[in-house]
Amino acid sequence: MAILELEGVTRVVPIPDDEPLHILRGVDLVVDAGEHVSIVGRSGSGKSTLLNILGLLDEPSDGSIVFDGVPVRRMSAAARDRRRGREVGFIFQQFNLLPGRTAVENVATPLLYAHPRQFWRRRRLALDMLDRVGLGERTEWVPSRLSGGEQQRVAIARALVRGPRVILADEPTGALDIDTGRAVMSLLDEVARDTGAALVTITHDPDIAALASRRYRLEDGVLRPALAEVAL
Numbered sequence: 001m002a003i004l005e006l007e008g009v010t011r012v013v014p015i016p017d018d019e020p021l022h023i024l025r026g027v028d029l030v031v032d033a034g035e036h037v038s039i040v041g042r043s044g045s046g047k048s049t050l051l052n053i054l055g056l057l058d059e060p061s062d063g064s065i066v067f068d069g070v071p072v073r074r075m076s077a078a079a080r081d082r083r084r085g086r087e088v089g090f091i092f093q094q095f096n097l098l099p100g101r102t103a104v105e106n107v108a109t110p111l112l113y114a115h116p117r118q119f120w121r122r123r124r125l126a127l128d129m130l131d132r133v134g135l136g137e138r139t140e141w142v143p144s145r146l147s148g149g150e151q152q153r154v155a156i157a158r159a160l161v162r163g164p165r166v167i168l169a170d171e172p173t174g175a176l177d178i179d180t181g182r183a184v185m186s187l188l189d190e191v192a193r194d195t196g197a198a199l200v201t202i203t204h205d206p207d208i209a210a211l212a213s214r215r216y217r218l219e220d221g222v223l224r225p226a227l228a229e230v231a232l
């Protein structure tokens with residue numbers, strides 16, 4: 001079952017007294033439940049814009065997006081915000097953890113809106129997710145005491161604690177060594193398969209991209225399949 005469906009998606013930015021800037025050009029993409037899709041592209045190729053559109057942070061200039069069976073253009077701004085908050089998990093290269101808070105407090109933060117008066121429920125869900133990512137013995141540690149790989153695992157737990165339907169990972173291993181990066185991607189693949197979430201990884205690393213079930217390359221706003229024999 002498709003969770004994300006993009007058809008003919010374009011993003012054009014008007015430039016005063018100049019030609020408009022075409023960031024995305026007719027992007028077609030379908031991502032199924034439990035599937036891992038990777039998108040590779042150089043800086044300025046449109047990867048971040050595409051990620052923002054997939055995560056309901058931005059709207060295309062043209063084309064259609066269907067999110068878990070619902071056309072996005074039919075959603076109000078408030079409905080998009082609610083769906084993004086409940087159903088999209090973002091993982092970034094920069095971990096963006098709150099430095100003065102423990103691992104469990106960082107992971108529980110996204111649950112404040114869903115369970116504002118249920119402290120122990122938030123804590124239990126956060127503890128369970130930290131255990132899932134292999135940090136059951138680091139729950140009370142602040143980020144400065146954690147290694148880079150451990151901090152990324154906290155960030156992953158934070159993104160997954162709400163049970164998102166879509167996981168968007170933007171250069172999730174860029175700050176990690178090769179072995180830790182592969183372990184992180186293996187964990188994300190496992191979670192996507194187990195929960196049925198759609199996983200989209202945006203990266204410049206061909207080795208990380210190769211771990212996905214389907215690979216694409218974004219060049220000058222055009223998305224094309226990245227064939228195995230084509231160098232990324």
